[in-house]
Amino acid sequence: MEALARSLVNFVPVLGGVPLWTITLLVMVASAAVVLVFALTFEGVGSLVLRKVAGDIQARIGPNRVGPNGMLQFLADGVKLVLKEDIIPARADRLLFRLAPYFVFVGSFAAFVVVPFGVGLIAADLNIGIYYVMAVTSLVVVGILLAGWSSNNKWALLGGMRAAAQIVSYEIPVGMALIPAVLVAGSLSLQAIVKSQGGLFGIFGWNLFHDPFAFFSFLLYFTAAQAETNQTPFDLPEAESELVSGYNVEYSGIRFGLFFLAEFGDMFIVAALATACFLGGWNVPFVSVAALPPVWGNLLSLGVFLGKAFTMVLIMMWVRWTLPRLRVDQLMRMSWKYMVPLTFVNLLGVSLWLLLFHGKGIPQMIASLFG
Amino acid sequence: MGLKEYLNDIMEAVVTTVKGMRITAAYGVDPKEEVTLQYPEERWEVPERFRGFLHNDIKVCTSCTMCVKVCPVDCISLEAVRGADKKMVLAFYDINIGRCMYCGLCVEACPVKSLKHTGGYERASVDRGELILHFVHEDAAEIKARVARQVAEAAAKAAEAQAASRAAEAPAAAKSPEAPPADPKAAKGEHRE
Amino acid sequence: MTGMTARGEALRTQEMTINMGPQHPSTHGVLRVILTTDGEVVTRAVPDVGYLHRGLEKIGERVTYAQFMPFTDRLDYLAAMNCNCAWAWAVEKLAKIEVPERAEFLRVIVAELNRISSHLIAFGSFTADMGAFTPFLYAIRERERVNDLFEMICGNRLTYNYARIGGVSGDAPPGFLEKTKEFLDYFEPKIDEYNNLISYNKIFVHRLANVAVIPAEEAVAYGMTGPNLRGSGVPFDLRRDEPYSVYPKFDFKVCVGTGERGKLGDCFDRYMVRINEMRESVKIVRQALAQIPEGPVMAKVPRVFKPPAGETYFRSECPRGETGIYVVSDGSANPFRLKIRTGSFVTMNIFEKVTKGLMIADIVAVIGSFDIILPEIDR
Ligand code: SF4
Ligand code: SF4
Numbered sequence: 001m002e003a004l005a006r007s008l009v010n011f012v013p014v015l016g017g018v019p020l021w022t023i024t025l026l027v028m029v030a031s032a033a034v035v036l037v038f039a040l041t042f043e044g045v046g047s048l049v050l051r052k053v054a055g056d057i058q059a060r061i062g063p064n065r066v067g068p069n070g071m072l073q074f075l076a077d078g079v080k081l082v083l084k085e086d087i088i089p090a091r092a093d094r095l096l097f098r099l100a101p102y103f104v105f106v107g108s109f110a111a112f113v114v115v116p117f118g119v120g121l122i123a124a125d126l127n128i129g130i131y132y133v134m135a136v137t138s139l140v141v142v143g144i145l146l147a148g149w150s151s152n153n154k155w156a157l158l159g160g161m162r163a164a165a166q167i168v169s170y171e172i173p174v175g176m177a178l179i180p181a182v183l184v185a186g187s188l189s190l191q192a193i194v195k196s197q198g199g200l201f202g203i204f205g206w207n208l209f210h211d212p213f214a215f216f217s218f219l220l221y222f223t224a225a226q227a228e229t230n231q232t233p234f235d236l237p238e239a240e241s242e243l244v245s246g247y248n249v250e251y252s253g254i255r256f257g258l259f260f261l262a263e264f265g266d267m268f269i270v271a272a273l274a275t276a277c278f279l280g281g282w283n284v285p286f287v288s289v290a291a292l293p294p295v296w297g298n299l300l301s302l303g304v305f306l307g308k309a310f311t312m313v314l315i316m317m318w319v320r321w322t323l324p325r326l327r328v329d330q331l332m333r334m335s336w337k338y339m340v341p342l343t344f345v346n347l348l349g350v351s352l353w354l355l356l357f358h359g360k361g362i363p364q365m366i367a368s369l370f371g
Numbered sequence: 372m373g374l375k376e377y378l379n380d381i382m383e384a385v386v387t388t389v390k391g392m393r394i395t396a397a398y399g400v401d402p403k404e405e406v407t408l409q410y411p412e413e414r415w416e417v418p419e420r421f422r423g424f425l426h427n428d429i430k431v432c433t434s435c436t437m438c439v440k441v442c443p444v445d446c447i448s449l450e451a452v453r454g455a456d457k458k459m460v461l462a463f464y465d466i467n468i469g470r471c472m473y474c475g476l477c478v479e480a481c482p483v484k485s486l487k488h489t490g491g492y493e494r495a496s497v498d499r500g501e502l503i504l505h506f507v508h509e510d511a512a513e514i515k516a517r518v519a520r521q522v523a524e525a526a527a528k529a530a531e532a533q534a535a536s537r538a539a540e541a542p543a544a545a546k547s548p549e550a551p552p553a554d555p556k557a558a559k560g561e562h563r564e
Numbered sequence: 565m566t567g568m569t570a571r572g573e574a575l576r577t578q579e580m581t582i583n584m585g586p587q588h589p590s591t592h593g594v595l596r597v598i599l600t601t602d603g604e605v606v607t608r609a610v611p612d613v614g615y616l617h618r619g620l621e622k623i624g625e626r627v628t629y630a631q632f633m634p635f636t637d638r639l640d641y642l643a644a645m646n647c648n649c650a651w652a653w654a655v656e657k658l659a660k661i662e663v664p665e666r667a668e669f670l671r672v673i674v675a676e677l678n679r680i681s682s683h684l685i686a687f688g689s690f691t692a693d694m695g696a697f698t699p700f701l702y703a704i705r706e707r708e709r710v711n712d713l714f715e716m717i718c719g720n721r722l723t724y725n726y727a728r729i730g731g732v733s734g735d736a737p738p739g740f741l742e743k744t745k746e747f748l749d750y751f752e753p754k755i756d757e758y759n760n761l762i763s764y765n766k767i768f769v770h771r772l773a774n775v776a777v778i779p780a781e782e783a784v785a786y787g788m789t790g791p792n793l794r795g796s797g798v799p800f801d802l803r804r805d806e807p808y809s810v811y812p813k814f815d816f817k818v819c820v821g822t823g824e825r826g827k828l829g830d831c832f833d834r835y836m837v838r839i840n841e842m843r844e845s846v847k848i849v850r851q852a853l854a855q856i857p858e859g860p861v862m863a864k865v866p867r868v869f870k871p872p873a874g875e876t877y878f879r880s881e882c883p884r885g886e887t888g889i890y891v892v893s894d895g896s897a898n899p900f901r902l903k904i905r906t907g908s909f910v911t912m913n914i915f916e917k918v919t920k921g922l923m924i925a926d927i928v929a930v931i932g933s934f935d936i937i938l939p940e941i942d943r
Contacts, residue, residue: 057399058701060407154582158604158924232695233767241590241693242925322395322761323388324768325695327925328604338381384766394761395698406705420719420734443631474634474725479733488719 035112043264044074046313050264053317081257089152089250096150101251101258103143108265110136115272116190118282118301129190130178133273134171137228140262141167144237144247147259151250159246162328163230163237169335170228176343177221180214180350181207181277184361190273194281206280210361213349218278220343222312225273227331227339229266231316233323236331271312272305279308417490422473424491425466427506431485434459438477438486446470447477450511452518455525460518462511468494469502579607582924586615590693590928593938597915597931601924609919609927611912616942624891624902629655629869630729632899637723639887639904640940642685645671645678645714646882648727653808654878654889655729659871667731667861668810673744673852674717674726676845680751681710682883683791683838683845690835690932691762694771699762706754709747716740729869731862741853748846755842763839772835773826776918776930780829786914790885790907791841792934795821795834802881814851816844831933838935870897884908884935906940 048063048070055062064070088097114129116122126132141164148160182188184207185196197205207214227234238246248259275281282301292300326334357365408415417423434451446467451459478486496502507514580601586594594615600608620639624632636651637644649671656663688703711721717740718726718733726733762768778788783796793800801818803811819840821833873895879888885907892901911934919930 053399054697055405057395058698059398059405059705060701061405061409064409154580161603235695239695239925241695242928244588318392318395318399319388321698322391323696324691324762324765324771325925326767327771327923329923330767330770342381380766387765388767391761391765394757406708418716418719418737420717420737421715422719441631443627443634472634472723473720474637474723475719475733476631476634476725 032113036109039109039112039265039268040261042268043261044078046264046267047077047260048074049314050317050320053314054321057318057321078257081260082254084253086253086255087250091152092250093150093152096146097250098255100143100147100150101255101262103146104140104262105143105258105265107137107139107143108262108269110139111269112265114190115269116194116276116281117305118298122191125189125191128188130182130188130193130273130277133190133269134175134178137266137269138167138171140266143262147251148237148247151247153250155243155245156247156249159237159239159243159249162239162243163247165328166230166234166236166331166335167228169332170224170234170339173220173224173335173339173343174228176340176347177217177224178273178277179347180210180217183350183354184210184214190276190281194276194283197280198283203280203285204363205283206278207361208278208280209363211350211353211357213346213353214278214361216346217343217350218274220339220346221278222270222274224335224339224343225270226316226319227335229270230263231267231270232320233325234331235325236328239325241325267313267316268309271309271316274312275305275308279312281305281308417492421490421492422475422478422488424468424489424494424504425471425477426487426489427464427466428485428487429461429464429506431483432461432464433483433485434461434464435482437480437482441476441480443474443476444470444472452515453522454518455521460514461507462514462518464506466504466506467502468504469499577602584609584924584927591931592689592936595931595936595938595941597927599924599927604923604925606919606922606924606927609916609922611915613909613912613938613941616938618939618943620943621902621904624899626898628897629871629899632902633727633729634723634725637725638939639906639943640682640882640884640908640937641722642937643678643682643883644722644724645674645726646682646880647887648724649675649809650878650880650882650887650889652727652729653880654876654891655871657878658874658876658891658893659729659869661730661863661865663731663863664860665810665857666735666859667863669852669856670717670732670736670861671727672810672814673849673856674714674724676848676852677710677713677744677747679845679883680842681707683842684710686838686883686932686935687758687835690929690935691768693928693932694768696762696765696768699758702754702758702761706751709750713740713744713747716743728862728865730865731860735861741856744849745853748849752843752846755839758839763836769825769832771925771929772832772933773830775826775831775926776922776933777827778829778914778918782914782917783829786917787910788885788907788914789910790881790883791819791837792834792885792907792911794819795837795933796829797821797823797833802879802886806879808878808880810852811848813855814848816848819844831929834933834935868897870895875901879905882907884937884940885911904943906943908934908936908938908940909943911936912941 051073052062052070062070063073066072066076088094111133114122114126114132116125144163144167145160148156148158148163151157181193185193187193187196193207197207203209208218209215226232230237236246237243238248240246243249248256251259282305284300284304360368434449436449439445439447439449447465448467449464450462452462454460473488475488478488494502582599582601583596584599585591585596591597596612596615598608598610598612599606618638620635623635627635633648633651636647639647652663652671655661684703684707688700688707691697691703692700714724714726715721716737718724778786778792778796780796780798783793784798788796789800797820799818799820802808803816804818819837821828821830821837823829823833824836825832871893873893875890875892877888877890879886886905887907888905890901890903890905891899894900915930915934919927922930
């Protein structure tokens with residue numbers, strides 16, 4: 001951030017008189033605002049798209065009353081959520097009850113900070129990007145647990161307990177499934193991981209095609225991440241048909257809205273991480289974005305990144321509207337009996353591959369065959 | 372559990388998931404599959420036998436009370452008075468559609484087919500009073516008074532005629548009888564359900 | 565349940581009582597289940613019924629035989645045709661009325677179509693209970709078509725009131741039989757689609773297989789009937805074993821559970837029985853369409869209908885099991901006593917027994933696999 005502030009000062013000499021820390025702070029606030037606006041817009045539009053996709057899949061139309069073809073439905077929903085009465089159950093733990101949605105929202109929103117949207121479009125290129133995401137999204141579990149406990153409702157409590165167990169169990173496979181990308185790139189920074197997938201192979205520079213194990217990593221990551229973010233078929237914490245609505249059953253109004261937004265935020269984070277780690281991130285096939293003029297390069301890369309990420313989100317929605325839900329013991333069994341061992345085997349495979357072939361992927365080897 | 376079984380389990384999960392997703396995708400991309408009716412703009416064609424709101428053609432209705440007797444939930448009420456021409460005149464005929472279950476038994480029972488189902492099905496109301504359909508628009512008391520008057524007139528006329536004929540027979544005893552009282556209760560044949 | 569604290573003392577944990585329903589998305593209406601759970605494991609689940617009690621049997625004693633027909637719609641609103649016909653058959657048996665053959669065929673056609681639509685709801689809501697919402701809407705879409713047919717023949721979409729004592733309220737309108745055939749052609753391939761979409765889905769199978777196993781003897785001992793009994797492998801179907809109406813004219817298979825994915829008599833078997841029965845119903849309707857004779861649809865029944873004094877019990881195969889109607893007549897226009905035995909109510913007896921030790925999610929599966937409907941339980 002400081003570097004950005006400094007370049008800003010160089011660019012606009014008038015700012016020279018202002019202390020550097022002020023500018024840095026302003027830049028920080030501005031970039032946070034941009035990310036927040038993006039996150040909120042995505043979450044709004046995401047909810048609309050989710051319902052539209054549901055409509056298409058279920059042979060119906062979906063929301064189509066507000067605005068042309070229902071495009072403004074999410075605004076109507078938002079207004080409704082803001083205007084609704086915020087009910088706090090009489091015997092709830094008021095402080096925790098109010099606090100919980102913020103934990104959940106912050107947990108999912110903070111992860112947006114390190115998402116590499118484009119060549120230079122990243123709010124903060126942390127050198128431990130991936131682990132930052134994993135750590136900060138764990139905050140969500142605290143929020144859900146608090147929400148479940150403080151509501152003083154048994155269904156909510158069960159939902160909270162399920163969420164805690166589930167998120168903790170799936171943290172491991174998620175982390176393990178991401179490591180192959182880290183190994184290939186040799187860095188934990190998301191930006192570095194994306195850059196390592198560039199190259200002029202078009203799409204074959206992607207980690208997805210690096211080696212068979214990397215491919216499986218992608219599938220494992222995608223599955224485990226859905227579980228970690230409570231998406232169907234792993235939406236046990238809010239299991240509509242069993243726990244009524246799970247941990248958020250007592251929430252209404254804007255507090256419920258925050259849970260709702262966080263859900264879509266999580267969805268995007270999963271898609272963004274999958275894109276960045278396995279699908280080449282913002283790399284545009286056959287074009288070296290970094291070589292383009294900054295504005296065009298950034299725009300193009302942003303478009304490509306969002307395109308890939310949204311495709312992943314669509315696939316998640318598609319899965320969501322197809323599969324039934326697991327039972328809680330089956331969920332645990334799936335994590336500990338299938339996901340964890342498989343991700344470990346996979347990690348071993350990638351490591352061996354990198355060791356044996358000196359870090360080269362299959363496409364690279366084929367390319368070197370042809371000179 | 373052997374390794375083979377373990378891998379089979381995973382395979383089965385993947386295969387069945389993919390199978391299901393193929394079907395949902397087929398629906399997802401085919402816009403022709405949408406079956407939703409855009410209700411206020413589009414309406415489905417009501418079939419001929421549709422049992423919608425009831426309508427009674429009071430001109431045809433003979434006030435026979437068959438419909439009242441057959442209705443299982445007692446939602447039809449009517450009152451009729453016998454008119455001057457010995458036919459029943461409806462004072463009121465109400466159907467409480469808030470209570471009606473559209474079973475159609477009354478329509479089947481109606482001997483002159485004056486009671487019919489219409490194709491109507493939309494009548495939301497915030498007031499239960501609005502759910503009582505009145506088929507006789509005049510005030511019941513007015514009708515009764517009018518019918519009573521007509522009956523009285525007819526009776527008077529009849530009496531006159533009788534008196535005249537009697538007078539013709541026995542002119543000595545020419546004394547007109549008293550006209551019947553104008554009280555509608557005195558009108559014969561009144562009944563109330 | 566006890567655990568251990570760090571110092572090795574026994575740690576006491578409490579069981580929790582949870583109220584499931586009467587407002588709960590998966591109790592199929594207003595069933596209330598009082599769950600005693602140890603974490604997610606249910607140690608006891610006691611169903612509490614009666615929230616929908618309307619005193620149908622008492623109403624029956626107050627209205628005439630013909631007037632009770634619309635009330636049978638409310639006995640099982642998802643299979644109103646079957647209940648209509650059951651009442652008509654019962655009263656006809658009591659008064660020994662001969663019903664014209666065409667009317668019987670029409671009854672069988674609508675009853676089997678209603679069985680399809682009822683099983684569709686059973687299938688759809690069951691999958692929705694399991695977390696897959698899409699099949700539910702597909703099922704609803706197909707059911708709408710059946711409703712269209714019913715609307716055409718009787719004028720209503722939910723409370724049909726189609727059967728009459730001595731026949732049916734109206735002959736099939738022109739085009740009805742052809743449309744029915746069209747529907748069958750459209751519907752039959754959909755069953756395979758459902759199977760591919762969800763029935764054999766690994767998650768779905770895992771949720772259902774070996775859950776709430778009811779052995780055959782137990783099912784018989786508890787008086788279960790209908791698909792729930794057949795799910796335990798007992799091939800008992802009143803349409804075949806105690807034939808009534810024109811069912812003997814048709815060739816169909818009695819579907820039973822096979823234990824294909826788990827133990828015989830589990831939730832998956834009960835589910836599969838319904839899926840397979842839809843096929844059989846399609847078969848029956850096809851045969852009925854091919855054989856339906858011409859003729860009147862209403863027998864001569866006096867306007868003021870007074871059956872001779874006496875009593876009768878008639879049972880018929882409804883989608884949720886045997887619906888038995890016991891009616892006593894004292895020779896007047898109203899039944900003297902009326903008692904209705906319904907499949908769902910009897911099925912609930914075994915609920916507490918089979919749910920012991922299951923998880924909360926399984927309770928939902930059990931309710932779904934029993935395919936109960938509350939108006940039938942509470943009447
Ligand atoms: S349709 Fe049925 S409930 Fe309605 S008025 Fe007629 S008989 Fe009564
Ligand atoms: S049955 Fe028909 S004719 Fe008789 S009172 Fe009713 S509507 Fe009028």
